[in-house]
Amino acid sequence: MGDMSRVETVEQAKQNQEYVQALMDLLFQLADDDFILAYRGSEWLGLAPHIEEDVAFSSMSQDMMGHAAMFYEMLEELGVGKADDLAQLREAKAFRNAILVERKNGIGEYNDDPHYDWAYSIVRNYVYGLHKLVRLEALINSSFAPLALVSRKMLTEHRYHLMHWQVWLKQLANSTDTARQKVEAAIAKVWADAGELSDLGPKAESIVRFGLIAGEDLLKQKWLTKTKEVFKGAGLEWPGEPGKPQERGRAGEHTADLVSALETLSEVYRIDPAASW
Amino acid sequence: MQAQIERSHLTEDEKLEAFLARIDRGEKIEADDWMPYAYRNQLIKLISMHGISEIMGALPEKEWVPKAPTLRRKLAIMAKVQDEMGHGQLLLRVAEDLMAPLGKTREDLMNDLFTGRLKFHNVFHMAAPTWADAGVIGWLVDGAAIITQTMSLDSSYAPYARALHRICAEEKFHAQHGESIVLELAEGTAAQRQMLQEAITRWWPSLLMFFGPPENGTITSNQEQNMRFKIRTQTNEELRQAFLNKYVPRIFHLGFTLPDETIHYDEATDQWVYQQPDWEEFKQIVKGNGPRSAHRLKLRSMSYEETKWVRDAILSFGRQAG
Numbered sequence: 001m002g003d004m005s006r007v008e009t010v011e012q013a014k015q016n017q018e019y020v021q022a023l024m025d026l027l028f029q030l031a032d033d034d035f036i037l038a039y040r041g042s043e044w045l046g047l048a049p050h051i052e053e054d055v056a057f058s059s060m061s062q063d064m065m066g067h068a069a070m071f072y073e074m075l076e077e078l079g080v081g082k083a084d085d086l087a088q089l090r091e092a093k094a095f096r097n098a099i100l101v102e103r104k105n106g107i108g109e110y111n112d113d114p115h116y117d118w119a120y121s122i123v124r125n126y127v128y129g130l131h132k133l134v135r136l137e138a139l140i141n142s143s144f145a146p147l148a149l150v151s152r153k154m155l156t157e158h159r160y161h162l163m164h165w166q167v168w169l170k171q172l173a174n175s176t177d178t179a180r181q182k183v184e185a186a187i188a189k190v191w192a193d194a195g196e197l198s199d200l201g202p203k204a205e206s207i208v209r210f211g212l213i214a215g216e217d218l219l220k221q222k223w224l225t226k227t228k229e230v231f232k233g234a235g236l237e238w239p240g241e242p243g244k245p246q247e248r249g250r251a252g253e254h255t256a257d258l259v260s261a262l263e264t265l266s267e268v269y270r271i272d273p274a275a276s277w
Numbered sequence: 278m279q280a281q282i283e284r285s286h287l288t289e290d291e292k293l294e295a296f297l298a299r300i301d302r303g304e305k306i307e308a309d310d311w312m313p314y315a316y317r318n319q320l321i322k323l324i325s326m327h328g329i330s331e332i333m334g335a336l337p338e339k340e341w342v343p344k345a346p347t348l349r350r351k352l353a354i355m356a357k358v359q360d361e362m363g364h365g366q367l368l369l370r371v372a373e374d375l376m377a378p379l380g381k382t383r384e385d386l387m388n389d390l391f392t393g394r395l396k397f398h399n400v401f402h403m404a405a406p407t408w409a410d411a412g413v414i415g416w417l418v419d420g421a422a423i424i425t426q427t428m429s430l431d432s433s434y435a436p437y438a439r440a441l442h443r444i445c446a447e448e449k450f451h452a453q454h455g456e457s458i459v460l461e462l463a464e465g466t467a468a469q470r471q472m473l474q475e476a477i478t479r480w481w482p483s484l485l486m487f488f489g490p491p492e493n494g495t496i497t498s499n500q501e502q503n504m505r506f507k508i509r510t511q512t513n514e515e516l517r518q519a520f521l522n523k524y525v526p527r528i529f530h531l532g533f534t535l536p537d538e539t540i541h542y543d544e545a546t547d548q549w550v551y552q553q554p555d556w557e558e559f560k561q562i563v564k565g566n567g568p569r570s571a572h573r574l575k576l577r578s579m580s581y582e583e584t585k586w587v588r589d590a591i592l593s594f595g596r597q598a599g
Binding site: 039043045046047048049050051052054055058059061062065066069072083084087088110111113114116118171174175176178179182264265267268269272275276277 | 597
């Protein structure tokens, strides 16, 4: 078995099958969360409330997609499959993202009558982003050294994103009545799903035992503390204990929204996955 | 020099004369300098059309952003379309400064776009039904844009020239991005090559139209004025010839064909001879009657309307913050 408290390389990780299985499951959670939410961000391109925001939002979606790519590449190194195949050829039930990130941006399709909800996008990105912050901070102490290393790098970029969403939340919550109502409705909608973010999935026990990341309760408490501060700072009422969706995304249960997103995002690649694109 | 023009004892005619003398000396005009109304007007027309075209130009490629085939391509095309929006932003700021003395704002420009008063480039009214179209847009449409913009790098209006310097540097990157998609398809499977051939065939007339109708010896008053003001230095046909020179050999070299059997380079005149596209159709397209004009305008106007509450909120927050 060997000592798995500090794993420097993929080869070393592979010495222990249970360790690899736990690591893979966690990496899919990290990759799929970022990948799907970045995809939702990319659907906003050209439709944001003003041109400056269009540019900024797109830049953040690229960072997030870049983070997903790094996690998929790590899975590729572990021998799970090609990063592009992992992102685009798996069926919905193989995805480990939380339900919150797969929900549509609003009614309609990105290129056909999109009636997108800006308040929902702000709140979703911010609430998810605060959780991601807690998660990345915890990953710095991961037993898998390569994961600790990339997480440290991601944190720098990620802190800038959070500042961006903070400005938005503060502005919208403290401006017009319409904006306030929309933000409150968005919080209610996001909050109904947000409780799943700290779920580490069916392999949670081994993920934590191997020191890959801190336990669910600790992640949740830290995230709630930060979120509480933020809501208070924006003058928003605390929505209480976050809910969980009906499906458990971390266990591969997903909504029709993910199925249609996967169809769209893999449409070209699936024409011929063996071809070079 | 500028100080002299502003001296109030000069008549309008004398101011114009002094302004034209500055242009002739190759001096650059800044936003706060005195300029004749015609100069300002030509610049507003040109730059707002250019800026709005960048923004509307994001839409055909936007269709392919979520569908780009690999993680690398997904990242690249997002960055590319983001740049286009950024160019739009940069240019609209230049136009806003020019419009300010006339009391017009960005919102007026958006409304002009929605009512059809402000036109955008013919290419962005066209359909982009396959991934290869995204490649052809990046390679050939951006390639065509580089040719016209390079001409304007030396524009007499300094803020426009400065914006274009930045834009051109990024556009070269975009053309490489497009070329990379195209080369991958060109070296790919038979189906990929066919997809690319169809896209080239589909885009050819639009690419010829991109530069505007040929002058055939008669230069329009607009063009004449723009040349006199050194806003532009080349004619539509000169720009189109430069495009053909650069890209037709490359297209043939990759083993693709153009939907024009007559196209050839005439050594005697040093000119490409080619079949004219349907210029009547061109007029219809830029009027807003192209195949995707209504769809894309609707997408833009709908998103603009539905996010009005957000812009209102920002304004309200700004007022409160004082």
